Amino acid sequence: MTRPSRHLLTRPPARLAGLLVAAALVLTACGIGAPTTSGGTAFAPELAPDQKVTITFESYNLSQAGTWTDTFNELLGEFSREHPNITVNAQKPQGTSPNGVSNAVPSVQAQLVTGNPPDVAQLGFGDLDFTVHQLGAKPLDDLVGRPAVDANFGGEHPYAPAARTLGDWEGKTYGVPFVFSTPVLYYNASLFAAAGLDPNTPPRTWAEVKTAAQAIKARTGRDGSYVDCVTRVANDWCYQALVESNGGSVISDDRSRLTFGEPPAVGAVAMVQDLVNSGAAPKLSQAQAYPQFARGEMGMLLESSSLQGTFQKGAAGKWDLRAAPMPSFDGRPTMPTNSGAALFVLSNDPAKQRAAWELVQFLTSDRAYTTISSKIGYLPLRTSLVDDPRYLQPWAARNPLLAPNLEQLSRLQRWQSFPGNDYTRIKDRMMAGVESVVFQGADPTATMTAAQNEAAALLPTTR
Amino acid sequence: MTLLVEVPPPAPAPAAEVPPARRSAGRRLVGAAAPYLYLAPALALLVVWTYRPLLQAVQLSTLSWNLLPTSPATPVGAANFREVLTAPELGDAVGVTALFIVGLLPFTIVLPVVIALSARRVRGRARTLYQALVFAPMLVAPVASAAIWQWLLDPGSGAVNRVLGLQVNWLADPTAAQVAIIVVTGWHVLGFATLIVSAGLGGTDDEYAAAASVDGARPRQITWRITLPLLSPTLVFLTLMTILLSAQWSFPLVDTLTQGGPGDATTSIYYLLWEYGFRSFDAGHGAAAGLVFFVVFLAVAWVLVTLSDRLSFHDD
Numbered sequence: 001m002t003r004p005s006r007h008l009l010t011r012p013p014a015r016l017a018g019l020l021v022a023a024a025l026v027l028t029a030c031g032i033g034a035p036t037t038s039g040g041t042a043f044a045p046e047l048a049p050d051q052k053v054t055i056t057f058e059s060y061n062l063s064q065a066g067t068w069t070d071t072f073n074e075l076l077g078e079f080s081r082e083h084p085n086i087t088v089n090a091q092k093p094q095g096t097s098p099n100g101v102s103n104a105v106p107s108v109q110a111q112l113v114t115g116n117p118p119d120v121a122q123l124g125f126g127d128l129d130f131t132v133h134q135l136g137a138k139p140l141d142d143l144v145g146r147p148a149v150d151a152n153f154g155g156e157h158p159y160a161p162a163a164r165t166l167g168d169w170e171g172k173t174y175g176v177p178f179v180f181s182t183p184v185l186y187y188n189a190s191l192f193a194a195a196g197l198d199p200n201t202p203p204r205t206w207a208e209v210k211t212a213a214q215a216i217k218a219r220t221g222r223d224g225s226y227v228d229c230v231t232r233v234a235n236d237w238c239y240q241a242l243v244e245s246n247g248g249s250v251i252s253d254d255r256s257r258l259t260f261g262e263p264p265a266v267g268a269v270a271m272v273q274d275l276v277n278s279g280a281a282p283k284l285s286q287a288q289a290y291p292q293f294a295r296g297e298m299g300m301l302l303e304s305s306s307l308q309g310t311f312q313k314g315a316a317g318k319w320d321l322r323a324a325p326m327p328s329f330d331g332r333p334t335m336p337t338n339s340g341a342a343l344f345v346l347s348n349d350p351a352k353q354r355a356a357w358e359l360v361q362f363l364t365s366d367r368a369y370t371t372i373s374s375k376i377g378y379l380p381l382r383t384s385l386v387d388d389p390r391y392l393q394p395w396a397a398r399n400p401l402l403a404p405n406l407e408q409l410s411r412l413q414r415w416q417s418f419p420g421n422d423y424t425r426i427k428d429r430m431m432a433g434v435e436s437v438v439f440q441g442a443d444p445t446a447t448m449t450a451a452q453n454e455a456a457a458l459l460p461t462t463r
Numbered sequence: 464m465t466l467l468v469e470v471p472p473p474a475p476a477p478a479a480e481v482p483p484a485r486r487s488a489g490r491r492l493v494g495a496a497a498p499y500l501y502l503a504p505a506l507a508l509l510v511v512w513t514y515r516p517l518l519q520a521v522q523l524s525t526l527s528w529n530l531l532p533t534s535p536a537t538p539v540g541a542a543n544f545r546e547v548l549t550a551p552e553l554g555d556a557v558g559v560t561a562l563f564i565v566g567l568l569p570f571t572i573v574l575p576v577v578i579a580l581s582a583r584r585v586r587g588r589a590r591t592l593y594q595a596l597v598f599a600p601m602l603v604a605p606v607a608s609a610a611i612w613q614w615l616l617d618p619g620s621g622a623v624n625r626v627l628g629l630q631v632n633w634l635a636d637p638t639a640a641q642v643a644i645i646v647v648t649g650w651h652v653l654g655f656a657t658l659i660v661s662a663g664l665g666g667t668d669d670e671y672a673a674a675a676s677v678d679g680a681r682p683r684q685i686t687w688r689i690t691l692p693l694l695s696p697t698l699v700f701l702t703l704m705t706i707l708l709s710a711q712w713s714f715p716l717v718d719t720l721t722q723g724g725p726g727d728a729t730t731s732i733y734y735l736l737w738e739y740g741f742r743s744f745d746a747g748h749g750a751a752a753g754l755v756f757f758v759v760f761l762a763v764a765w766v767l768v769t770l771s772d773r774l775s776f777h778d779d
Contacts, residue, residue: 106741113530130744136533233722283635285724288617297619421529425743436726439635454551 041142044353047085053355054087055347058108058118061179061376063092063100067309071375079362086355091118101235101341108135108346119347120356122178125166125338126237126427128417132169137344139172144357149173157366157382157391162412164381167342176360179378180340181305182408183229183238184401185209185327189320191299195219202300202324206271209300209327213280216299223282225300226289227272230438232431233286237339237415238302239434242268244335244413245328250430251416258459260430261452263445269437270444271329283439302326304339305405308377312401325404336408337415340378366391379405420460429455517757523750530746543751547739555727556735563645563731564709570649571705572698575656579664580686582657594661598654605651609719612647616720637728640721644729647720648713656701663697664690696775703767707760710734732756 047053057076061068076088094110095103105127111117112135123131131137140149153159159177167175189199195216203209213224229238240250248264251257259265275281284292293301294314308323315321328334343363345356362368366382373380374395380386383406386396396402418426433451436442524543528536547553578597585593600608615622616633624631633643671693672685680688691698710733717723723730723738730738736756740749 105744109529109531109744113532115532134529134531134534134744136531232724282618283632283725284618285634285721287613288634292619421527421744422748423743425738425745428738428742432724432726435724439725440637442726457546 041138042350043145044143044350044357047351047354047358050085051351052085052087053351054089055119055352055355055359056089056091057120057359058091058093058104059122060093060100060104060341061122062090063103067375071371075363075368075371078367079359082362083355083358086358088359104341105130105135112136112346117346119345119352120359121344121346122341123175123344124341125177125180125415126235126417127423128167128169128175128342129419130417130421130423131344132174133419134421135344135346137174137346138353139174140176140345140357141172143345143353148357152176152361152364155366155382157384157388159381160383160409160412162409163338166338166412166414167344175342175344176364177338177342177381178340178364179306179372179376180338180381181377181379182336182338182405182412183241183302183326184305184308184405184408185300185302185324186293186308186311186401187300187322187324188293188296188298188315189322190296191216191220191222191319193320195299199320199322202322203327204324205330206275206327207330210275210278210280213275213299214278217279223284223292223298224280225275225302226281226284226293226298227275227302228286228289228304229302230269230272230431230434231286232428232435234431235339236427236431237337238304239268239431240415241326241335241337241413242272244337245326245332246271247329247332249416251418255419256459258426258430258452258456261445261449266444266448268329269434269448273438273441273444276438277441305377305379305401306339308401321401323401323404325408333411334408335413336411337413339415370395379409381409383409418459420458422458422460426455426458429458520750520754523747524754526747528746529744539747543747544755546748547752547755552727552730552735553732556730556732559641559727559729560710560731560733562641563648563713564706566641566645567649567652567705567709567712568702570645570653571656571701574649574653575660575701576691576694576698578653578657579660580690582661583664594658597657600651601654603651605715606719608647608651609716612643612716613720616643634721635725637725640725640728644713644716644721647716648709651716652712659701660694660697663694667693692776696771699767699771699775703764703771706767707764 059072061072072090076090079088080086093100093103093107095107101124104121104123108117108121108123117135121135123135123137153164153176158164163177163180165173166177166180167173185202187199187202192199192202192212195212196219197212197215203212209225216222216224227242228234229242236250243250243260243265246264246268248259248262248266248268250260250265252259272281276283282289282298289298290301290303290307290310292298293303294311296315296319311321326334326336343360345353345360347353347356364381366385369380369382369385370391372378373385373392379402380392385391385393386402386406387393417423420426429451433442433447437444437447525538525540526536527539527543528534582590582593582597613634616624618624618630618632618635621633623629623633631639633639667690671689675685675689676682710731713729713731714733714737717729717731717734718737721729723734733756736749736752739745739752743749
């Protein structure tokens with residue numbers, strides 16, 4: 001056996017060490033961080049009839065095999081038949097997170113560093129500020145002209161008014177809203193009946209949720225409710241819906257000040273804490289909670305419709321899955337926010353930009369939404385499609401789960417993105433505070449005020 | 464009888480003994496450069512892949528920048544370091560890391576010694592099987608085992624609670640989550656540590672024990688007075704590994720099972736560093752944190768290596 005310490009202590013001759021340091025210094029001198037400036041965005045002319053273009057499209061919906069990937073491959077196949085001169089290379093974000101959504105922005109950032117970003121990227125609304133200011137998303141108004149952008153939002157089945165501006169930032173349209181959900185209260189009608197509750201009148205306020213959940217816990221032994229909005233993993237979109245429904249906000253209107261430590265925002269967190277403390281909600285992680293609901297072992301779950309397919313599969317033939325609108329704070333109108341993502345054009349080449357725009361138009365068309373909504377469960381942002389028998393009407397008639405989600409679309413609030421390079425750390429700080437209040441019983445006011453003060457130091461203006 | 468072979472200094476190359484006067488300056492130069500030329504490919508790679516990035520990290524740590532070529536890199540001096548050192552989460556992360564280290568020591572020192580000592584009594588094929596079984600968890604990919612542990616630790620239908628007859632919510636309660644991470648990490652590295660201890664035992668000389676038993680020493684005395692002291696270099700090495708690598712060993716499990724939570728209960732300094740570097744887009748801040756941890760671990764490693772020479776008993 002050799003002694004490890006001898007190896008660690010072995011030293012190269014001093015001359016050699018000097019040589020190594022010198023070499024490293026010389027190599028470093030060529031430097032990091034020489035910024036190049038980019039000018040404004042010019043108009044991207046129409047493609048010539050015989051012009052061949054190849055573009056890359058990056059979407060987190062391609063990172064999950066099965067329904068998501070199949071649906072997207074089907075759509076891209078249709079696009080290439082319609083546009084034989086445009087070749088689309090579809091790819092999923094690179095990264096380590098099993099949740100493809102979390103990989104989306106880091107993946108684009110990494111490719112930008114190497115100078116080769118995807119031409120079209122599907123990026124979350126919570127990353128909008130960073131996408132516009134740092135990832136260099138192209139303003140579509142400059143790229144293809146305001147009338148063309150408006151025409152795409154219009155058409156026979158126009159976008160829901162609340163949805164069409166979600167990809168706008170500082171007066172320009174950067175992203176075309178693509179796939180998202182609002183917070184929906186899924187509930188297990190079979191458990192409701194077993195607990196002696198009326199499955200046809202789901203809770204409408206959080207106070208009613210608490211009563212119903214306690215009844216389910218007491219009479220069936222199953223967990224009553226879970227609000228999947230109060231952990232770091234859940235991200236902050238539906239936490240923001242809770243805060244705004246209680247009259248609060250997470251950031252001031254002029255985006256200079258954080259506000260999630262103020263009383264209305266704290267009140268929303270205290271409500272969820274009370275659900276947990278009173279036994280109406282279990283202490284579970286997201287990864288534990290939604291499979292438990294899918295197994296039919298939980299009464300209610302506030303969740304995005306992107307998991308609707310999972311619940312339907314779990315419920316089929318075993319229990320009665322139903323959906324209700326997000327509960328309110330004592331009857332005050334709810335302010336549902338959106339999850340999900342928009343499509344952004346990142347290309348710098350005019351021909352690719354035009355080809356990218358063609359792809360964006362196709363993916364947000366009546367036909368594409370018919371495929372996406374019926375196969376994945378996302379909201380059809382062109383809402384009147386559900387009344388058109390040529391498109392989603394037959395599907396909507398069979399799917400009562402869609403109604404609450406669609407109704408909330410009319411009252412949609414923007415999912416606020418935080419500013420600056422540290423926006424994810426601000427979000428993490430905030431959600432870590434929320435998590436410790438709800439699940440570790442920390443004092444709501446003290447914890448959220450401290451989290452706000454800590455996060456405030458990460459805002460770009462104070463640097 | 465020497466167990467730890469000291470490698471003698473290499474004999475001077477014969478070329479150096481040739482009287483210099485008889486050789487031209489050019490040939491002398493080639494002769495002197497030859498060893499460096501042999502080393503050059505390896506050194507070049509070391510410089511390009513290790514030392515250069517290290518220096519770039521130093522440079523990066525003085526900037527406020529998100530790495531994007533379109534964004535300006537603003538020099539901020541030592542501000543990134545100030546921020547890292549005053550961050551409220553840093554203290555918690557250091558505490559969690561220390562807890563992981565202390566919690567893992569039984570799995571990397573105590574249990575492996577017990578297992579290796581008892582395994583010595585097993586002979587023949589059974590011994591190989593025994594060692595293979597102990598080593599097996601090390602071969603399971605951490606992320607895959609984490610997925611299985613997630614089911615085992617489920618508060619409702621998990622096997623752990625059913626077997627222990629408990630109602631613990633393992634991954635959602637701060638203390639329970641820390642225990643869970645330590646035990647699962649320990650389960651993972653136990654086989655590796657046992658292997659090292661077995662190798663250490665294999666390297667000790669049986670004649671001491673035989674001589675002692677002739678003199679009437681009981682097995683217990685032989686273990687405590689002879690075997691363990693002879694094993695001390697191995698044990699010190701394992702301690703050093705545990706202190707330096709605990710946070711790395713637990714990282715994939717933390718990432719898969721708890722994501723640093725609940726709250727910050729399982730955010731070790733490596734997880735914090737990863738969050739700084741890859742969850743936020745503040746490369747300067749991440750680089751500063753990386754350098755601080757690098758320097759601290761360098762100091763810890765140096766202290767431990769120095770101590771290891773004093774603490775170990777060498778059968779020279």
